[in-house]
């Protein structure tokens with residue numbers, strides 16, 4: 001029971017005289033995702049300090065347990081500079097989710113997201129802040145194409161890929177922007193809060209996620225800059241990141257109806273069907289082997305194929321490695337052997353009933369696939 005007399009005696013905050021001599025909170029929080037960026041931390045904080053004179057800023061690094069000591073270095077810097085903090089996540093990976101959690105861990109009116117590797121030019125931050133603070137835009141995007149911006153020393157194939165992705169995201173999200181792939185932007189917290197529950201948090205295209213979630217109500221401003229060459233560390237965006245990008249677009253478009261993870265699983269399953277048919281055709285038709293045996297071997301090959309691809313693409317964030325990979329394969333095979341048995345059983349039953357052999361195989365595969373997805377999501381790739 002609350003006793004109002006007692007409650008009114010409880011001091012809600014320390015008396016002003018006892019508080020540290022900070023009269024205002026921070027106005028700008030920089031959220032910087034890091035994965036193996038140790039050598040870039042100190043130079044980056046020094047650059048921020050120089051670029052943001054006159055701004056009450058702080059920086060939150062969101063580190064996914066980098067093995068190179070990134071988080072420890074950030075903590076060491078933070079001991080000398082209270083504007084610096086680290087949010088260390090263990091057993092997690094993901095650029096977008098790191099950014100979201102960093103923003104949610106802060107309280108300032110404006111938040112900016114940028115990379116840790118010094119490729120984004122911090123010198124345009126004051127202009128981005130002004131653009132949003134003045135009300136000219138709700139979000140200001142650092143862009144490598146408009147006006148004086150450039151892709152720096154990008155190689156041609158990467159620049160081509162980026163243009164393709166830009167075109168694709170225009171088509172899917174309807175967002176008109178010269179650089180929707182940018183990982184460098186600043187926005188009002190309330191604009192972020194308005195969409196945070198609609199974000200997919202998948203992959204690495206956090207800006208695209210935000211813009212696609214706000215249904216065209218955010219006013220977007222741009223600030224051109226020169227994309228710098230990465231000096232220390234290496235890029236983490238590999239070809240698997242392309243799959244994440246694809247899944248984000250699928251989720252933004254069809255997420256209401258089917259989870260993106262199921263789409264990924266189903267597409268890999270589709271590829272598994274191709275592998276399956278190649279093996280059945282080779283054994284049954286080509287080498288004249290017994291149909292049940294052909295179907296059983298094809299099922300096994302497809303199972304290993306599906307496990308491997310799903311582990312890399314569908315469950316990238318829960319990926320099994322080393323011994324875990326092998327254990328995962330065994331659980332996957334064990335779980336799916338029930339599905340596999342049903343697969344072979346149903347297919348063979350239908351075949352014996354003189355159903356067309358293609359239809360027999362397909363019915364078996366379908367039954368196995370649904371079982372595989374449902375059970376493996378719970379056991380093999382448990383969160």
Ligand code: GDD
Nearest residue numbers: 033034035062064093094095098115116181183235236237
């Ligand atoms: N916490 C966390 N977790 N951080 C990550 C992860 C992760 O899984 N993966 C990458 N990062 C961090 C890196 O440490 C870096 O600070 C930033 O995210 C960008 O990663 P890079 O590996 O440097 O990406 P990039 O330079 O290839 O890609 C940049 O350009 C793309 C445009 O094509 C990024 O800005 C992308 O966001 C952008 O889409």
Ligand code: MN
Nearest residue numbers: 115117119230
């Ligand atoms: Mn980079």
